[in-house]
Amino acid sequence: MDPVLAPPAAIPLLSLDRVTIRFGGLTAVNSVDLTVGEGERVGLIGPNGAGKTTVFNLITGVYAPTNGIIRFRGQGLAGLRVDQIVARGIARTFQNIRLFAHLSVFDNVRVACNLHRGTNAAQTLVRLSAFRAEEAAIARRVDSLLEIFNLGRFRDAAACSLPYGEQRRLEIVRALATQPKLLLLDEPAAGMNAAEKIELVRLIQQIQRQFQLSILLVEHSMKVVMGVCQRIIVLDYGLKIAAGSPAAIQSDPKVIEAYLGEDHQKNVAHH
Amino acid sequence: MDRTLGGSFRFAPHLALLGALLASGLIGVCSPWIDPYYLDVMKTVGINVILAVSLNLVNGYTGQFSLGHAGFMAVGAYLSAAFTLFVAPHWLGPLGGGPFGQGLLFLTALLGGGLCAALAGLVVGVPSLRLKGDYLALVTLGFGEIIRVIFQNVDFLGGALGLNGIPAYTTIFWVLAFAAVTIFVVVCLVHSTYGRGFLATHDDEIAAEAIGLNTTHYKIVAFVVGAFFAGIAGGLYGHFKQTIAPVGFNFTKSIEIVVMVILGGMGNTPGVVLAAILLTLLPEVLRPVAEYRMILYSFLLIVLMIARPQGLFNFSYRRRKSA
Numbered sequence: 001m002d003p004v005l006a007p008p009a010a011i012p013l014l015s016l017d018r019v020t021i022r023f024g025g026l027t028a029v030n031s032v033d034l035t036v037g038e039g040e041r042v043g044l045i046g047p048n049g050a051g052k053t054t055v056f057n058l059i060t061g062v063y064a065p066t067n068g069i070i071r072f073r074g075q076g077l078a079g080l081r082v083d084q085i086v087a088r089g090i091a092r093t094f095q096n097i098r099l100f101a102h103l104s105v106f107d108n109v110r111v112a113c114n115l116h117r118g119t120n121a122a123q124t125l126v127r128l129s130a131f132r133a134e135e136a137a138i139a140r141r142v143d144s145l146l147e148i149f150n151l152g153r154f155r156d157a158a159a160c161s162l163p164y165g166e167q168r169r170l171e172i173v174r175a176l177a178t179q180p181k182l183l184l185l186d187e188p189a190a191g192m193n194a195a196e197k198i199e200l201v202r203l204i205q206q207i208q209r210q211f212q213l214s215i216l217l218v219e220h221s222m223k224v225v226m227g228v229c230q231r232i233i234v235l236d237y238g239l240k241i242a243a244g245s246p247a248a249i250q251s252d253p254k255v256i257e258a259y260l261g262e263d264h265q266k267n268v269a270h271h
Numbered sequence: 272m273d274r275t276l277g278g279s280f281r282f283a284p285h286l287a288l289l290g291a292l293l294a295s296g297l298i299g300v301c302s303p304w305i306d307p308y309y310l311d312v313m314k315t316v317g318i319n320v321i322l323a324v325s326l327n328l329v330n331g332y333t334g335q336f337s338l339g340h341a342g343f344m345a346v347g348a349y350l351s352a353a354f355t356l357f358v359a360p361h362w363l364g365p366l367g368g369g370p371f372g373q374g375l376l377f378l379t380a381l382l383g384g385g386l387c388a389a390l391a392g393l394v395v396g397v398p399s400l401r402l403k404g405d406y407l408a409l410v411t412l413g414f415g416e417i418i419r420v421i422f423q424n425v426d427f428l429g430g431a432l433g434l435n436g437i438p439a440y441t442t443i444f445w446v447l448a449f450a451a452v453t454i455f456v457v458v459c460l461v462h463s464t465y466g467r468g469f470l471a472t473h474d475d476e477i478a479a480e481a482i483g484l485n486t487t488h489y490k491i492v493a494f495v496v497g498a499f500f501a502g503i504a505g506g507l508y509g510h511f512k513q514t515i516a517p518v519g520f521n522f523t524k525s526i527e528i529v530v531m532v533i534l535g536g537m538g539n540t541p542g543v544v545l546a547a548i549l550l551t552l553l554p555e556v557l558r559p560v561a562e563y564r565m566i567l568y569s570f571l572l573i574v575l576m577i578a579r580p581q582g583l584f585n586f587s588y589r590r591r592k593s594a
Contacts, residue, residue, distance in 0.1 A: 082480040083483045086483035111468055114484060125459050174482060178482050
């Protein structure tokens with residue numbers, strides 16, 4: 001983006017302004033306000049069906065909001081296609097991993113480099129030095145990304161042949177290859193054991209530092225959410241019921257009732 | 272593993288193309304000494320290779336099941352034939368011009384036919400590529416038939432009888448050269464960062480969009496490039512058979528090409544080339560058994576499909592599993 005046009009720091013990276021979406025009679029997301037600042041790590045939690053993934057689908061342009069405005073770097077995203085929103089700098093992973101199963105690990109990441117490709121389709125046929133140089137640069141970039149995330153040894157294996165944890169990691173690497181400013185992670189810890197979750201927290205923190213991006217995390221594992229996020233937003237039945245620091249959220253009675261359940265309340269009483 | 276596909280770009284497609292074109296030229300020069308029957312079989316093989324490899328870009332690599340390839344072939348066949356029949360005499364004069372003039376004219380006719388087919392591909396593709404799977408197959412089938420029926424009803428182009436007396440410009444050189452170009456274009460397109468987008472669109476459209484690929488763009492490019500080469504193949508076919516009729520470009524022809532793609536292994540260019548060769552030669556080899564020929568052909572097809580559902584020459588599945 002043109003530096004002159006870059007919004008002043010006061011404007012948050014992402015802002016949802018009273019965003020609502022209705023599917024027939026169901027209001028999946030109801031007048032939700034949400035902001036993510038530059039370099040911030042924000043958690044989005046709530047019970048199943050609270051509308052967390054729907055919020056992701058609204059931000060990434062899969063759904064258009066019935067009401068409200070979504071802005072990224074101060075500009076409205078209404079009317080943009082999914083791929084155009086990715087080009088603006090929002091990348092995501094999926095709750096149920098969506099890799100290109102029959103492509104190699106290398107190609108899964110390589111294909112995500114298309115967004116910042118300078119050469120066009122016709123140059124693919126002519127293959128002059130500019131094209132070859134760019135392809136080589138992309139290959140180097142992909143290889144270095146794979147090395148950073150310890151996936152280099154799987155480079156030429158089909159993505160579907162990878163162990164589950166590595167598939168999750170590959171999906172994050174693929175999202176990073178689009179050079180996002182904001183990374184949306186949809187339940188990255190699903191199906192992971194305690195040790196893997198600790199590793200994941202470390203990984204997310206490393207990504208945020210190294211790639212200087214903001215993170216919006218949907219996650220059920222409190223351990224991961226508390227470990228990663230500086231700020232947490234709680235949804236229930238499409239409504240934002242609380243927002244604040246991890247400590248404040250943990251002790252908010254509304255959150256405990258809606259999300260953590262009565263058992264937790266008993267536990268809290270015990271302690 | 273296959274590092275050339277991985278990104279260390281050591282393979283030299285232009286050298287391969289140059290070699291293939293030189294080989295085509297050499298075979299062209301030697302053609303007077305080759306048995307005309309074999310020459311005709313080779314031409315049919317080459318035309319089918321062009322058709323199958325170009326359809327493979329759509330059905331195989333991009334995963335958009337099209338059943339309308341014969342329709343685009345018809346566009347190329349009719350328009351290039353009309354060009355050489357009606358425009359060429361004004362250009363070359365009554366004597367028919369020299370071999371160089373004829374060659375230039377034929378190339379113009381072929382490229383013109385291919386471009387018109389590509390345009391038809393764009394017109395058909397933009398609305399129908401919104402659909403997926405079975406629906407896309409049905410719509411492309413419908414469009415293919417519409418194109419054929421249009422030609423059947425244009426009196427200027429011979430109606431149901433088609434066009435006759437098309438000059439026999441299709442030499443073995445042109446067929447092999449264009450087969451090489453088709454393979455070159457498809458391989459170069461697919462083996463690039465850009466081209467991996469075709470495969471990504473095939474594998475998971477939602478994920479492809481989520482990494483910033485415009486999947487509509489990829490589908491339409493595949494469709495238009497596929498239609499272009501179908502048009503070229505049609506032009507070669509018309510100037511080879513010297514007569515074309517709408518019935519030659521019906522649904523059965525589309526199916527024939529689809530079978531080559533499936534048998535070769537969707538998205539596997541060498542496999543599809545071999546399948547096109549094999550399926551063209553098979554009916555020829557089976558000629559001695561006369562009337563049982565097509566029964567045996569169909570039977571072998573069924574056996575092959577059962578024995579190798581992933582494609583006759585597709586070994587990548589096993590290789591990937593072991594990787």
